[in-house]
Amino acid sequence: MPDAIPDFVPSELRVREGGRALRVTFADGLTAEIPALRLRGASPSADRRLGPADVTIVGVEPIGNYAARFVFSDGHETGIYNWTLLRLLATA
Amino acid sequence: MASEQEILAALESTPGPDGRTPLARSGALDGLAVRDGKVFLAIRVDPARAEALEPMRAAAEAKIKALPGVVAATVTLTAESEAPAQRGPTARRRPPEAQAIPGVSRIVAVASGKGGVGKSTVACNLALGLARLGLKVGVLDADVFGPSMPRLFGLAEKPSVGSDGQKLQPLEKFGVKLMSIGFLVEEGAAIVWRGPMVASALNQFLREVDWGELDVLVVDMPPGTGDAQLTMAQSAPLSGALIVSTPQDLSLIDARRGMAMFKQVNVPLLGVVENMSYFVCPHCGGRTDIFAHGGARREAEAHGAPFLGEIPLDVVIRETSDGGAPVVVSAPDSPQAAAFLAVARRVRAALFSGEPARAAPRIVFE
Numbered sequence: 001m002p003d004a005i006p007d008f009v010p011s012e013l014r015v016r017e018g019g020r021a022l023r024v025t026f027a028d029g030l031t032a033e034i035p036a037l038r039l040r041g042a043s044p045s046a047d048r049r050l051g052p053a054d055v056t057i058v059g060v061e062p063i064g065n066y067a068a069r070f071v072f073s074d075g076h077e078t079g080i081y082n083w084t085l086l087r088l089l090a091t092a
Numbered sequence: 093m094a095s096e097q098e099i100l101a102a103l104e105s106t107p108g109p110d111g112r113t114p115l116a117r118s119g120a121l122d123g124l125a126v127r128d129g130k131v132f133l134a135i136r137v138d139p140a141r142a143e144a145l146e147p148m149r150a151a152a153e154a155k156i157k158a159l160p161g162v163v164a165a166t167v168t169l170t171a172e173s174e175a176p177a178q179r180g181p182t183a184r185r186r187p188p189e190a191q192a193i194p195g196v197s198r199i200v201a202v203a204s205g206k207g208g209v210g211k212s213t214v215a216c217n218l219a220l221g222l223a224r225l226g227l228k229v230g231v232l233d234a235d236v237f238g239p240s241m242p243r244l245f246g247l248a249e250k251p252s253v254g255s256d257g258q259k260l261q262p263l264e265k266f267g268v269k270l271m272s273i274g275f276l277v278e279e280g281a282a283i284v285w286r287g288p289m290v291a292s293a294l295n296q297f298l299r300e301v302d303w304g305e306l307d308v309l310v311v312d313m314p315p316g317t318g319d320a321q322l323t324m325a326q327s328a329p330l331s332g333a334l335i336v337s338t339p340q341d342l343s344l345i346d347a348r349r350g351m352a353m354f355k356q357v358n359v360p361l362l363g364v365v366e367n368m369s370y371f372v373c374p375h376c377g378g379r380t381d382i383f384a385h386g387g388a389r390r391e392a393e394a395h396g397a398p399f400l401g402e403i404p405l406d407v408v409i410r411e412t413s414d415g416g417a418p419v420v421v422s423a424p425d426s427p428q429a430a431a432f433l434a435v436a437r438r439v440r441a442a443l444f445s446g447e448p449a450r451a452a453p454r455i456v457f458e
Contacts, residue, residue: 009358009453010453011451011453011454012453012454012455012456013453013454013455013456014455014456014457014458015456015457015458016458017458033127035125035132037123037132037134037168037170038132038166038168040168041166041168041169041170048142048143049139049142049171050137050139050142050169050170050171051170051171052170052171052172053122053123053134053136053170054123055170060455060457061191062191062329062452062453062455063191063326064191064324064325064326064327064328064329064330064357064358064359065325065329065330065357065358065359065452066325066356066357066358066359067326068453068455080326083358092164
């Protein structure tokens, strides 16, 4: 699990297309769209149960200074995604 | 740009979940999408076999990645959830929660890494120092297993619940607001709790205490880097952390861990305080560096963190702490109080002047 790095703080997390995609804009200007399916599949939670193919994002909560928690339509909400992980998902 | 046909053709040679039928013809493929050369594919599997089918997933991903025109490939295993869950865009939507505590402008964690370095004494005198500088200050005693604030402030009252029946009223003394688990139990009672109870109690102290308008909430952290630290880092946007250490190497090693922890969770390091920095004999005036001297300053420099000041090992500090009348209040013009006030001035400067605090990301639901 990568450590949170301050330079990768997002300036905006935008849920689009009825929860099917997350657009992340980082403080350095980089913007990327992450499909909900990919975000769900990359959950760092210890709960390794798989999500359905039509999963959507239904909630976003800030976690301290370093991460966000996503709530998914299948009830999965234990993944805490730090900014470095979001950067990885946005650029890989 | 790779087409769907090319991708399916590439998966002809990759066995699907049953180990034989090629993936492309297995009927398990779901949601193939190509977007700007990035390929997203889902494979439906029996959830019980998720780990066993990881090599299949990786093989499919590698196959697709190798195709000309493919910039990136993501293959995800999916399964229908066992429990009935909310489905689709009409599912429960939570509004983006702002984490900041209404009315509280800055939250500072006073931490140490190691126990017994005088963190609570520093936290309490720092809070009183900030109050003396004119700030509205609260103290949250986050050391659930070893609360020190009742003794340090000489308080043994039970906090009451507000008239609306919702929030706990903080106690007030010497001009600061206080909350500690120690006010809710007998002194000497052992709190024997597992992690989730600690997290729950700390969240209640943050959000269900009527702190009112505060410039600074000083949080006295327990020693170490465990549940309480993680809960604080996750439950509130901390404005900064202050590390207390003695000059001794043994204490510095743990202080280093404390600093590393705050870096991991993106909490700015306000600086390091060297407590028990030296001892001046009350009889002969001679100075002895009982726990060595200067190590914390060197450690701060090594980390590029500000050094906030030295507090000497002093019988007066200890006596006023045990007596429930901290030195900043009971001997405000003493050199001991001056040492704490110097730290308070630097903390105030670090919190309120200079760059504005990093804003939290804007959260938008289209």
